[in-house]
Amino acid sequence: MKKKLNKEKVIWLIMIILCMAAVIFPIYIMFKYSISDRTSWITGGKYPIPWWPNKPTFEMYKYYLADxxxxxxxxxxxxxxxxxxxxxxxxxxxxxxxxxxxxxxxxxxxxxxxxxxxxxxxxxxxxxxxxxxxxxxxxxxxxxxxxxxxxxxxxxxxxxxxxxxxxxxxxxxxxxxxxxxxxxxxxxxxxxxxxxxxxxxxxxxxxxxxxxxxxxxxxxxxxxxxxxxxxxxxxxxxxxxxxxxxxxxxxxxxxxxxxxxxxxxxxxxxxxxxxxxxxxxxx
Amino acid sequence: MASLKLENISKKYPNGFHAVKNLNLDIKDGEFISLVGPSGCGKSTTLRMVAGLEDITGGKLYIGDKLANDVPAKDRGIAMVFQSYALFPHMTVEANIGFGLKIRKVDDKIKREKIQWALKLLDLEGLEKRRPSELSGGQRQRVALGRALVLDPEVLLLDEPLSNLDAKLRIKMRTELKRIHKKLKSTIIYVTHDQAEAMTLSDRIAIMNKGKLMQVASPTEIYNCPNNKFVAGFIGSPPMNFIEGSVEMIGDDYVFNYNGGKYTLPKNIHQVIKEKIKGKDVVIGVRPEDFDISLQATDNAIKGVSSVIETLGSDDYVAVEIGKQLISVRIEPGSTFPLDQDVYLIPKANKIHMYDNAKD
Amino acid sequence: MADDIRNNGRFYNIYRSFKKNLFLFWTILPAISYIGIFFFIIAFFLINLSLTQFSGGQAVLSPTLANYLNIINSQEFRDAFIRTLIFVLVSTPLQLITGLLFAMLINKEFKGRGIVRSIFLLPMAIPTIVTTAILLLFFSKGGHATSLLLGEYAWFPRILSREISFINNEFTAIGISILGKVWRDTPISMLILLAGLQSINKDQYEAARTMGSGSVKNFFYITLPLLVPAISSVLVLRSIEAWKEFIFPYILAPSYPILGVLIERYYVQLLDPGTAAVIGIFLIIFIIIGSAILNWLLEQARRYLVKV
Structure with missing residues (x-):
């Protein structure tokens, strides 16, 4: 009985993490692009687009917040x-x-x-x-x-x-x-x-x-x-x-x-x- | 304080439902009157008409000697306590009690005095700044009462005010209400479905059923001389026993034929039969305490079989089967009573009630 | 005096009911007239435009049914209808499933529930146009999706041999639009279903458990049937929104218009408001027919559930 309950809990936990990931992932992508260096984009298809921000910079934020x-x-x-x-x-x-x-x-x-x-x-x-x-x-x-x-x-x-x-x-x-x-x-x-x-x-x-x-x-x-x-x-x-x-x-x-x-x-x-x-x- | 007069009051809803039918009721100044009846009998509708929350569709309502049919609720000089208490959840106890005074633009100093008076009367001192959600059921009930009392109402309307309390608290508040009524001498209309509450509290009880007034009388009178079968069955706990049968005249005597036997009725009921009984089919009603029960065969008695014993502590009751009918008879508490035996019941002569057994 | 009152009774009653309803009148009037005026303007415009033929942005003939006839015979319209139908038929059930999943996951007491709830609500809070922008970035040439499917990340197998344009392929373009729509609207379904779940008395599960029912059985025999009202409102409301969808396919599948996008194309790009209005009217008719069919189906389902 107790073991079964734990199994249910584990499934629940995994599901909740997956769902949160599905929600957060696009937002992360947006965030990643926003603090990436412009040059990372110009590589255009030659290399895989990195999952992590490339040379993080707040350049664009500075630009908009001053605009x-x-x-x-x-x-x-x-x-x-x-x-x-x-x-x-x-x-x-x-x-x-x-x-x-x-x-x-x-x-x-x-x-x-x-x-x-x-x-x-x-x-x-x-x-x-x-x-x-x-x-x-x-x-x-x-x-x-x-x-x-x-x-x-x-x-x-x-x-x-x-x-x-x-x-x-x-x-x-x-x-x-x-x-x-x-x-x-x-x-x-x-x-x-x-x-x-x-x-x-x-x-x-x-x-x-x-x-x-x-x-x-x-x-x-x-x-x-x-x-x-x-x-x-x-x-x-x-x-x-x-x-x-x-x-x-x-x-x-x-x-x-x-x-x-x-x-x-x-x-x-x-x-x-x-x-x-x-x-x-x-x- | 004021008297109240309901003259042929009716309530008919647009959908055709006739909630209250030609109700006549005189309520004296300072009287505590209860409206009782099963749910849906029109007692709450009557109260709401008196309060001005429902339009009166027929008849006249006098408060004092003023016709009040079209007087708006706020000008009727009434105050009401709802079953749900209807405390304003966003206001403190103080603000709740002072709400009516604030609307009536009562002078600030008098308002304060009034609130203090109510807090003291109802033993709510120290709770002024609390919100309703921070109060117990009994305290909420008292705040609701205080809120009504500070307005010095001509008539105080109470709509099942105790029904949301637990049994113990309900009995305590019952006493409390009686104390307050004694002190303030206000005219009170009290709606309840609990006959015991009505019996203990009221000067007079008005019993309603299916929109009609059945009987108005003092608790004792209503207990001892119920007008009709409904009232007889509604008042009293355990309820009055009814035995169905027919009545016929043999010689000088009226004889009651029931399922399983005959019983010659005592002389003092002859008058009742002559005046009130129209048909042959009747029921006789006897309260559980109004039987003499014995195991010895007796000449003129109602014969039955004892089946189970119910113990209430202060009293014991034995259930007796008479044919297919089951009645309950009070016996000495603590006594052992043989079961599955033939028993002979003799109703006390002046405690027999008899009604037509017409199908209504 | 008593006679006075009897004589005035009728007049008095009318006066009283009028006075009583005055509050009602003044409170409802603004909302009704606000909506009513816009309703009238929109309906009038649509009908009027639909009966007018335009050429090069100029009205040339009115009234005429030419726009209606043109549209009925137009292959473009039929294609757009099929796409819209697919969009509705895929996105609505998907939203129901994701919404139900989300709702069931957070219909539970646990630490950090508030934060998880907030995260689950985020897609609804983020502007649609932002969502489309992210999807556009993700699926654009040289974006993550292409890199992923070309096997350029070590951990993911190569699926495509050469780069494709997601936006310029009918299947993927509509697919991405549906993905965006479902992602964005899941919280709305979740909220409705959560409300339904919270109204289910917990005792019923306990009672079922005492009779030997497990989680899976509980879900199918208790949760689902009791959730039918909430599920119905999700399906009806979400399918109406799916019929009307514009922004996702407008940005993500511009070459493969669904009806909403087609309206914009005729109105803005082809300067033909007449045809645009006709498509709008047809769309409304489809919504009404679609909802009617859905309601009928739900009614059948309800009856079936009651029988079993």
Whole structure:
């Protein structure tokens, strides 16, 4: 009996190490390229590409971190992501609350409508959305706002879906108690329900933040047509390896710089991400 | 403090479910009244209508002498304690108790005094800064009670407040509640499915079943003179015994025919039969303690066979088979009773209840 | 006074239900209108464009069904459809398996669980465009993959005799796209399945163990059936995303477009938004049909499981 248990444990350990390796390997490759010397690439197929960094150097990092354009783009990405989170939470959380609390006949239709926008392929919906932003009265909005508004279309269904699950876990008793004690619906929502729901809602906010930070298609189509030179980081990265002979060290370095904040972020918020999924996912 | 009057109160849900049917109830100022019944009997719905959490779909509700049907919950002068306590998990004990006062914009000094008063009354001193998650079940229950009491409610509504506590604590809190009621003299409506709780706590008990009010009376009256079979079977532990049979008139006497024999009913029940019994099929109800049991053959007795003994410590009960029916009879505790013997049961004359055995 | 109330009853009830629902109205309205407006714009544009014929970027005829007819008869479209179908049929089950594996591995108490969880979540956090960049580097000419398969590392056998271009070979290009997609989206499947696993009562395993069931049997007779709802949502949600996939094949298999990439090609490179819109509409129809079939299959599977 005991021996069998150990065997299971060993298999489990091996599997977990293999899975971690599968996840980390590409990230390692990126890291390796980013600190390799440029010359290592030019050998081009003659020798095997080394698995270890060739003459490690932080040259490229120094270059990007001193580049104002990089910082400008990074700042834009951050602004977009935060604005998207704000829009999605402010609009999505109250709607999710009402959808979870009130029983009315059109509820299913409303939820379906909110989620159904995700049926459109991004590449199909980006054209009308970009067109609307660039032709209508919205033209004069700053690019940050335009992109954030577009990302909110993608993020809102997630927030509504997750937040609805979170609100359903909060007992109605709390609000009824507050109501009896004299609180208005709005007061009960902002002072009782929201604070209790906050950890769960954080999950929604985190997903939307990641979504916005990582999003490429909408960012690309909306900013490509504007004359401003500041663009979100994913678009900036694409512009690098879209060239005919991309410089791998440069691509890898920028890739890592774009990913690093979200990688660190994930380590801090993984607990919320798990609990958010538990609240919203399976039903 | 206020009196309460429910006049033909009904609750019908949009889906057609009739949760409460024409309920009439007068509750006196300062009275402790319990609503009891099995789950789904409409007792909680009634309470929620009084609280203003559910719309009243028919009838009138008076709090004091004011019609309160359309008065919002917060203006009804009520306070409620939920079964789940509904403590706000992100607030301290102090903030929980002070929540209602804060909303009513009560002066800070008075608020503090009130909170202190409640903490002292409920023996919660020293726990002010704790969160609900750091409290025991009994403490949570008292915080919930304190939160309701600081509002000086005209009527205090308690929805199964003790059901989440373990048995020992429940009995302790029962006494506590009675003490508080004695001290504050508030009007209390108490919802429970536990008849023992209702019996020990209340001035009067209202028993409900399937949305209808079955009987309202003091605990003693309800125990001794239950109006109908449902009330008779619901109140008391172990419950009242029912023996099915039919009744017929032979000469001057009413004779009860049950599966396995005949029993001539005592004279004092004739009036009841004349007034209340319509059909031939009846059940008679006798509480376990209201039998005389003997092993000697007796002329006029209900005959059965003793089968097992149940010991509760303070009392012993012997189960007696009468045909296919099984009834329970109290005997002297600690006495040995022969099993698988013919036994003869004589119900105490003034303790026999009789009801129509109509299929409802 | 009592009569007053009876007379006003109906009016009062309407007023009350209106007042009661006001909060509902104001909370839901912004979200619904935000989504609704974009929904309307996108749908209107797509339908309008699909009925317009373009030539050299200029609208020449509207309304017309020419775009639809052209697309139905187009070999390119059929090829793209087949590729998309393969992409969906391969990547969706793969994501389910990897997600289930990840979820089961971390559905356990152990030291360092938080860190392992974070690592497992990383692919989702890393921008898609970065993932494509890494794959592009790894599989490019003179990259690790070629070096590896040409046997240039001492520890790995020589498999290829000459260098191939992964990006310019239909099989490998789509394969790499699927690899990238599965790598990136596994954490999402994992989260959904983990939620499902956590809702399974541990007592059931203990009960099964007392009846002599081992780990493997436990997995097939307890875990899998109880996980059916979670598995269903993984399959449905992930397959919709796979149909819509754009970025991985766009970067990694540009010469072998799947439907999403074909839309971009028509819209941006061939300046034919009409055809692009038609493909988009077809894609949506495929998604709906595909999900319907999948739901039907899952329903059958559920029934089968209940029977056994």
């Amino acid at each position: 104002t354009r990089f910082w400008g783009n990074a700042f834009m990405s951050l602004q977009i992501a935060l604005l998207t989170v704000a829009i999605c939470m402010v609009i999505g959380a109250p709607a999710a609350y009402s959808l979870s609390r009130f029983k009315f006949s059109a509820k299913g239709v409303l939820i379906f409508l909110i989620l159904s926008i995700r049926l459109f392929p991004d590449i199909s919906s980006v054209i009308p959305v970009a067109y609307t932003f660039n032709v209508s009265f919205l033209y004069n909005l700053p690019p940050v706002v335009k992109v954030a508004l577009a990302h909110s279309v993608l993020g809102l269904p997630y927030v509504v879906y997750i937040a609805q699950g979170v609100f359903e876990t909060i007992p109605v008793d709390l609000e009824e108690q507050a109501t009896i004690m004299g609180a208005s619906k709005l007061y009960a929502f902002t002072r009782i329900v929201l604070p209790v729901a906050l950890p769960g809602l954080a999950a929604g906010a985190i997903y939307v933040f990641l979504l916005s930070w990582n999003e490429f298609v909408f960012s690309y189509f909306i900013t490509a047509t504007s004359s401003v030179s500041i663009i979100p980081l994913p678009v900036y990265l694409k512009s690098l390896f879209g060239a005919f002979s991309p410089n791998p060290v440069s691509v890898a370095t920028l890739s890592l710089l774009v990913s690093l904040p979200v990688i660190l972020f994930t380590f801090f918020v993984q607990k919320y991400m798990i609990s958010g999924a538990t609240a919203g996912a399976v039903k």
